């Protein structure tokens with residue numbers, strides 16, 4: 707196996723583009739999500755285009771009791787891993803702000819499930835003293851807004867978790883990279899009102915696959931979101947709370 711990479715949430719548009727960009731660099735892949743039929747199609751397409759070995763299997767972020775065994779199976783099948791990309795996510799809708807059962811699903815899919823599988827990944831890479839973990843969070847996690855604060859809170863928690871993990875794994879030489887996309891043209895954002903500066907998944911995927919070879923720990927994608935969020939984070943709270951965002 708050539709430097710295998712595990713992609714979690716591999717049926718997402720951003721993950722697909724990321725998988726293709728890793729394959730173009732010669733990495734073998736393990737694709738995981740809940741939709742095995744779609745994974746089979748994506749795996750066949752990437753294998754055909756790039757000639758790398760692509761395996762796939764079922765993974766449910768919310769089934770945390772299956773995560774340890776899932777990762778062991780992947781490691782055995784791929785004869786080790788050189789990196790992991792955590793791409794799964796669930797936007798839900800704003801009903802979640804008033805109905806906690808809907809909110810709990812957003813938190814479970816975006817944060818609890820991520821923290822669970824990442825803890826197993828970290829325990830695998832730490833003693834090896836090499837490897838990378840890329841977590842796809844969101845600019846939505848940088849500041850709470852009335853339009854999506856349950857999703858934002860889950861992504862904000864994920865960003866903080868990745869920051870702590872980076873601090874823990876630094877001395878073992880394992881890279882932990884936080885990716886914060888702005889708006890990307892995918893199924894998640896299809897038909898949403900008020901989108902601007904929407905990026906293509908291909909641009910985002912290419913930048914993610916380049917990240918392990920670069921030194922940045924936190925990547926805003928595209929780059930200008932770093933400055934947009936810098937401004938948004940610095941709006942004083944007495945003003946921010948009055949805005950319709």
Ligand SMILES: NC(=O)c1ccc[n+]([C@@H]2O[C@H](COP(=O)([O-])OP(=O)(O)OC[C@H]3O[C@@H](n4cnc5c(N)ncnc54)[C@H](OP(=O)(O)O)[C@@H]3O)[C@@H](O)[C@H]2O)c1
Nearest residue numbers: 715717718719720739740741766767794795844890892894
């Ligand atoms: N699109 C944007 O504008 C945007 C902006 C910022 C951040 N992001 C983040 O970027 C990532 C990819 O987003 P996208 O827009 O490409 O997503 P998408 O097309 O909506 O796909 C979502 C992915 O998450 C997976 N998923 C959801 N719940 C899951 C669960 N319980 N267990 C396993 N997999 C699960 C789905 O896989 P299955 O249904 O096959 O299981 C699917 O692959 C997400 O983390 C998202 O939050 C997106």
